[in-house]
Amino acid sequence: MDHLTLPHHLRPRDGRFGSGPSKVRAGSMAALASAGPAVMGTSHRKEPVRSLVRRIREGLAALLSLPDGYEVLLGNGGATAFWDAASFCLIERRSEHVVFGEFSAKFAAAVGSAPHLDDPIVVASEPGTHPSPVPDDSVDAYALTQNETSTGVAMPVARPARDALVLVDATSAAGAVEVDPAGFDAYYFSPQKAFGSDGGLWLACCSPAAVARIEATERWAPPFLDLRTALAESRRDQTYNTPAIATLVLLADQVEWLLARGGLEWAAARSREAAGLVYGWAEASDFAAPFVTRPEMRSRTVATIDLDASVPLESLSAVLRANGIVDVEGYRKLGRNQIRIAMFPNVDLDDLRALTAAVDWIAERL
């Protein structure tokens, strides 16, 4: 089947639809090529790289409209490392986790195995839905996931209770959908998904309450995961150890690109349009349907679309791949006949239109 050749008009200009790592814009690559000689291969403790970090920290604060007193922290290791760091410096004794897919489950599991914390409360729901947090007096931190990348489910970012921190995994949402900073204390992400940069870093927008808790931490933490150190280094526009400088260049360029287009408001409107296009196509299709049945829970950045058994994912994705369209496979562990399509700001609406038309064309011929 993979010998099927898509007609030219059904070929997206860019075939990258992966949910992370996600499409990196040509403009970002050009920025990397031109900034490269001045920063690549130079010290992250010196001005050219530090000013790159400053652009990212200031750009994110502007993009997310962070109120005075909020600080942008960063470090190495991606969101996965931030979970472990949070277990030392942001969770005092007990956290509650809203679990509805692979990533939210991983944070809960990491905390569950930490000997220095009480067992977390886990509020879970079936894949394709999200649960609501349940206020509990014994909890000092609530862990939410704005967008479960594995299932394509989005949840609201709001405080479940007063007097507890709200830690939001925004890896596949930040920079692409709205958020009210009043609803979180740490809004953290890796930059290779919604932001279309490269992997290896974590960034966290922290409220004064989160900063205060980090500063008040008394327990030992592995130095690499110690947010007290990350806070001090970030304030100097540095990281504890050597960062991937290319990742910083791509992220700085992306943040400024978003700001130049109208910031979060522009990005969110664009995500709404993209989601309308993809879910609208699936709803009208006789072989495809949105996996998330409740429209209000559907992600506007990652669409999960179930396919009829007559359109096997393996054959479809083989044909797509042979035609330069990659990474639309659904999350492996969900075990469904499903495609997953990233609708991040970098993915062109015309390319999404071409993709859905290409899938129709292939489905007819399988």
Ligand SMILES: *Cc1c(COP(=O)(O)O)cnc(C)c1O
């Ligand atoms: C990808 C992802 C992560 C993990 O990111 P890494 O950079 O691989 O550590 C965490 N949370 C969500 C929601 C993700 O999509």
